[in-house]
Amino acid sequence: MQTFNDDGTTLETAARPMRIQRAALHDKIVERLHDLITEGDLKPGERINERELADRLAVSRTPLREALRVLAAEKLVTISPNYGTFVTRMTRQEIHDTFELMSALERFSGELACLRITAGELTAIREAHEAMLGHWQRHDLPAYYHANQRIHDLINRAARNDALRQIYLSLNRRLHPLRLSSNRSEAKWRRAVEEHREMMAALETRDGSALGALMERHLLEKRDAVLADWTDD
Amino acid sequence: MQTFNDDGTTLETAARPMRIQRAALHDKIVERLHDLITEGDLKPGERINERELADRLAVSRTPLREALRVLAAEKLVTISPNYGTFVTRMTRQEIHDTFELMSALERFSGELACLRITAGELTAIREAHEAMLGHWQRHDLPAYYHANQRIHDLINRAARNDALRQIYLSLNRRLHPLRLSSNRSEAKWRRAVEEHREMMAALETRDGSALGALMERHLLEKRDAVLADWTDD
DNA sequence: AATTGGTTTTTTGCATTCATTACACAATAT
């Protein structure tokens, strides 16, 4: 994961001679399109007109096309040669498979986190957990989602595996537009909260297999909830 | 993974109206560079001169640059803006993390495969296993590697999760150049073969947790073997 | 001899231009 400073520069970590580098235009476009897609400004299935989008972003088609190729590699857009580029619209099967894969990554994150988490990281997760409980009691769904996302993200960070983190973030971007179609019923929400309590207990005792199993099940239930609400295609 | 027909066309599966499409030039370049990198024609750390490579491939810089962005998204090359593109040279930590992640994917492949494998698929794996044993007895290391790779690939296919398969193939490409630095000792080779026997037994009885655990351990041992032979940086 | 300063050359980044493909719509034939 590249970490950008606020002046738009980034510290190269992989190359041998450490180099300061300005973010290239096409990289900025990738970031911008990431946002446009995950925020829903570009909706799944929507056609992307290169000229039009290039004008909107005030760039030429060349760097835009380079950015679209990157997004296609991440499966956020789908390119049909000589036909057009579309915001990826996942099929039911793809949603199933992606959540299922995510469940394995979550399990693995939980297992590694129990091995490698620091006291400070655990404190942060505990606080996020408490905050999430508060949002739940206040029935503040958006805040709940945010805290929930933060907990999973912190656990993933605590796993201290950058390759895992990359894939995790990438899949999260793909699934982000779908996240809303869950926890619609009070009962399921309550159940999700209870599962999180168990996850915290497992994390406190560094019980990796327990936490892993819980996080896997948590995701598979989310998968089923999302697919249950899925009418299209 | 896209399956190409022999005339270079591909059947679009995701888009709503089924469309025949010729592979675009930049996609062909991606495939070509995949090969050049995994076959070692382009070595880790090597600089990629756009003009020179474009001339070598008899294309212009535009589609080549698009291809390089895709490869960068897959981490096969590393791009430093205004500086240059290099074949990615993984650090020790990156190798560690990637193998570790791979071990989780292998475990998951094994678990799912036990749930979903067909009789025909099992037969194919059994045959590949027998072939591998033969190569081992004949001390034919290249053929052994090939059969070994084929077994893991078939198990991954049998898991019937396309998202898992994509990531698996991508990580495999990244790790491919490192594969040689293992099984140098007769004892370790013998041990790897024994592990494969256990994996076959678990697969025959559809014991997912056993197969998953075996495949995870198998990969973690491979990780340690590769890192043990790793001198650089 | 090493280092600094400046000029030349190379390479990357991006915009523009041209070519090719596909789609839309109309005209014609069956």
Added chain:
DNA sequence: ATATTGTGTAATGAATGCAAAAAACCAATT
């Protein structure tokens, strides 16, 4: 009326051209 063919238009694909950045080279100086 429907199917089919043909033409115009708009989109994508790729090559070229130009500007900016960086590296290489060389000379001058300490």
